[in-house]
Amino acid sequence: MNVAIMKTKAEQALSEAFASRAGELPGGEAAAKVRLEALGHFGALGLPHRRVEEWKYTDLRNAMKEALPPASGKASLPSNAEVISVLGPLATFAAHRVVFVDGKFAPDLSDLVADGAVTVSSLATVLASDGDAELLAAAGSESNAVVALNSAYATDGAVIDIAAEVTLDRPVLVVHLRADGNAVTTTVRNIVRIGEASEATVVEAFVKLPGAATDYRCNTLTKVAVGKGAKLSHVKATLEAGAGIHLANWLVDLDAKANYRAFHLTAGTGLARNELVITFAGEESEIDLSGIFIARHGEHVDTTLVVDHAVPRCISRELFKGVLDDHARGVFQGKVIVRQDAQKTDGKQMAQVLMLSPDCEFDSKPELEIYADDVVCGHGSTSADLDEDLVFYCRSRGIPLAQARALLIESFVGEAIEKVEREDVRDALADIAREWLHRAAAEKVAA
């Protein structure tokens, strides 16, 4: 049966805007070709909706009723002090800082040290100079409309190259700052490449200036390549307080004996979807993915993982914790694939959620797809409200209700934060989470 597929207003606008914007997008002919091809994929796919299995619980077509124009880039640049102020605890540790304002590189606010060990450049510059169009290509662009849109419209982003056999003392902090007072769309593409036997930490922070609009669209994609024997800690803090839509994809390829640790902190975003696709390309690699999400009011936070054990002898660990309040909705989808020859795979996954209000919702789909036999794989998923006995115990010890609740929730999410190895980064993340939770708990008790 052939049914004419109706395009929504947003889908039409997203497809049609390309013709007028193509000239502004960085890159030469090769890049334009990649963009056009990706746009074609988007045109065929449309925005994902409930009937697309991977988007069963996050109906983007329904949520994104209209497309917003791209950022004008005319918002006045904040001062260094303002950046530090919005970063809050994330500014407390020493870092190589690179700042993007509304998806555009801001060299004056960045603090880069070019010492040969690490090179950080802006994607727009890289595309303009040598035109390496491969940076714009992304696996999954033909099946994931959000990835396709990112390839088509990416304006800028950080290209981080870490040489072989170096250990970075300071993390690289990539700040994506929202400044535009109008509701706009930003599309960024980051590239992280870490050479053989090196060690580094990369932190991506998504924050907003006080004057930025409440509504926004952000589409970010980070391509990560971890070299042989290298170790990368990759942290993302999504704190774009507002009612917008934040869509993030991390595509990670691991060489042999690599170690990759990722942590996601998501709080205060209207609709956020963090999708991680990890592919083991070399044997004896290890990953540890963890994260916390805190959602209140009508917020919607979706964490989707695909861990592809394509080769033998790899280890994967996932631990995600969520706290949902009011009408918030949390989604966790974790798919672990063990291919036929990926023997000796060891995979463990856990998703736990605290539901603080009778009206919140948690949907979980932890999946195992196993084609090899010599494996040890398991997953777990739990959801429940706060244990009233524990609250009572705290109160019987003289702790006020709001504090008792915040304390219990803090210890619940603390287990995931503990997974971050660097102490300074871990403390900063714990501070952010604590601040959020105490404020939420106080507001709840006051209400």
Added chain:
Amino acid sequence: MKSIPSCWQPMQSLAFPCSEQEVLAGVQGAKVAVDAVFDSVSVVTTFKEELAKAGVIFCSISEAVREHPELVQKYLGSVVPQADNFYAALNSAVFTDGSFVYVPEGVRCPMELSTYFRINEKQTGQFERTLIIADKGAYVSYLEGCTAPMRDEHQLHAAVVELIALDDAEIKYSTVQNWYPGDKQGKGGIYNFVTKRGDCRGRNSKISWTQVETGSAITWKYPSCILRGDNSCGEFYSIAVSNGWQQVDSGTKMIHLGKNTTSRIISKGIAAGFSQNTYRGLVSAHRKATGARNFTNCDSLLIGDRCGAHTVPYIEAKNSTAHFEHEATTSKISDDTLFYCRQRGLSEEEAVALVVNGFVRDVLQKLPMEFMAETQKLIGISLEGSVG
């Protein structure tokens, strides 16, 4: 109508608990009433008079349509509507027979009820319909056994089973499915696309599904519970064994609608040969289903490196008082365990059978006594040739 002895013969040849044949025939104290359905036609129903004394109606559905139209009209299609899915629609359109059970208010059914399904004819499908109603405070335990002879072509089995439990009623539904799974090359075998659903309509009602899946080339089967009544309870215990080129995609749906409803899912999947074994299930709590509880445990065992075991659970909690726990593991039989058994003088095949029987023990214990011993043997037979 065929005579009773002739209809026992196929049961002897396959997995139906033939060692309890005498019991089935009513020789010993414990009794099981049997409705035998061959190629969608009910050929014999035993113990009808004795059941009638207790007020229990156990007959073929064609007879129920004639004798008890008020019950059939009231309940048929009330759990699985005609348009529920493609195969349910097909069944609703063409079903000719099946079993009907009505246990009146306050009656505890005096014996196990059982239906034996068999596909005998070539180039046919089987489309039977089962309707079981347990009125207020009633209890019934129902067993279902299925077999089919070896044929080169695929045959379709598209049944619909509807269970209705009213206030304080309990239905225990056990299945041992041993359709023909196809030969070693994956040729032939039954396509088993069945819709099974129970409705815990009354307060404090309980529906318990226990299934042992060994046959059929492709199985799509998700016996479900709609927990509508307050304090109602749903259970699902499953053993799914796949070997050769079989594909098993089975699981359950626990839909919590009433208050303080509980459900429990224990699923054990064993994949061998080139088979694919999937657990696919849904646990959901409605916004008003306060106090819902679920515990799910899905374990998979892999025998051989060319088979697959997959777990696809959907867990949807729409209110904070729902406590849902889900855990799943996948592994193979450890070499140490096998070595230990071999060292004690067991052959490799016996050792695997022993470990597998230990693995599925939790579920085996939920089967009625009549089925337990036979099921153990059946699992052993199904896994024949999977090692060594």
